[in-house]
Amino acid sequence: MIVKYGGNAMKSLDLRRAVAAEIAALRAEQTVVVVHGGGPVIERELAARGIPSEFRGGLRVTTPDAMDVVEMALCQLNKQLSQDVGHAVGLMGRDSDLLRAEVFDPTLGRVGRVTDVNADVLRALLGAGLTPVVGCIAVGPDGDALNVNADTAAGAVAGALNEGIVFLTDVDGVYRNFPDPQSRAAHLTRAEVEGGILDGWIAGGMIPKVRAALDALDRGAPFAVIASGMHAGALSAAVRGEAGTRITP
Ligand SMILES: Nc1ncnc2c1ncn2[C@@H]1O[C@H](COP(=O)(O)OP(=O)(O)O)[C@@H](O)[C@H]1O
Numbered sequence: 001m002i003v004k005y006g007g008n009a010m011k012s013l014d015l016r017r018a019v020a021a022e023i024a025a026l027r028a029e030q031t032v033v034v035v036h037g038g039g040p041v042i043e044r045e046l047a048a049r050g051i052p053s054e055f056r057g058g059l060r061v062t063t064p065d066a067m068d069v070v071e072m073a074l075c076q077l078n079k080q081l082s083q084d085v086g087h088a089v090g091l092m093g094r095d096s097d098l099l100r101a102e103v104f105d106p107t108l109g110r111v112g113r114v115t116d117v118n119a120d121v122l123r124a125l126l127g128a129g130l131t132p133v134v135g136c137i138a139v140g141p142d143g144d145a146l147n148v149n150a151d152t153a154a155g156a157v158a159g160a161l162n163e164g165i166v167f168l169t170d171v172d173g174v175y176r177n178f179p180d181p182q183s184r185a186a187h188l189t190r191a192e193v194e195g196g197i198l199d200g201w202i203a204g205g206m207i208p209k210v211r212a213a214l215d216a217l218d219r220g221a222p223f224a225v226i227a228s229g230m231h232a233g234a235l236s237a238a239v240r241g242e243a244g245t246r247i248t249p
Pocket residue numbers: 005006007008009037039151168169170171173174175176177178201202203204205206207209
């Protein structure tokens with residue numbers, strides 16, 4: 001399965017290591033590919049350099065200067081996470097054309113939309129008993145890096161491998177009445193997701209997540225769950241179907 005680990009759920013080093021240990025434990029039952037984001041780390045590194053951040057439609061407007069910082073920040077986090085998970089290899093989209101992308105919208109700068117996933121590289125690592133840990137930078141048509149939303153990247157990887165996906169984030173799932181956790185939907189169909197976006201109760205960073213979940217299902221992933229990465233045990237509960245929001249076709 002694919003575990004998408006979002007930057008907002010990496011609140012502390014201890015939590016990140018606890019989640020990494022849970023991911024490592026999952027490998028006793030199934031193969032695991034980790035795809036990670038790192039929004040808050042990127043934010044911090046851009047601010048430290050006086051580079052302003054602007055989001056449009058949930059995507060970071062990425063100038064060439066910002067792209068350098070995004071890549072640096074995500075590469076470092078990638079190595080830290082790989083080390084935390086253990087028996088892992090950290091990769092970015094530039095490695096063996098793992099993630100190829102086209103420019104999503106020129107007005108957003110170096111933001112990419114994944115067009116191809118080199119699933120053979122992932123299968124080779126898995127076959128060697130190693131866990132791929134993938135950072136959400138893709139290689140563009142000009143050979144330079146493109147910044148890809150990590151949910152979108154993870155959905156594309158799940159589709160390419162035909163594996164299920166769990167998105168770990170900082171809420172317990174999709175709430176019908178955000179921010180009330182009691183309103184968590186255990187299941188949401190495509191029609192409910194589309195309606196939720198239109199009606200506005202699915203908003204902000206949850207939009208790329210539900211869209212990536214639907215995209216993964218469209219591309220052949222057998223399941224997609226959005227769940228909390230904020231406490232130990234949450235991932236295994238989500239895998240057992242006891243936590244989170246399962247998105248269904
Ligand atoms: N209906 C909803 N249910 C839960 N969270 C929602 C909802 N609508 C918007 N959100 C927002 O989506 C956020 C999760 O997305 P994001 O911040 O991008 O996380 P990540 O870094 O894990 O990708 C939540 O923290 C919440 O603020």
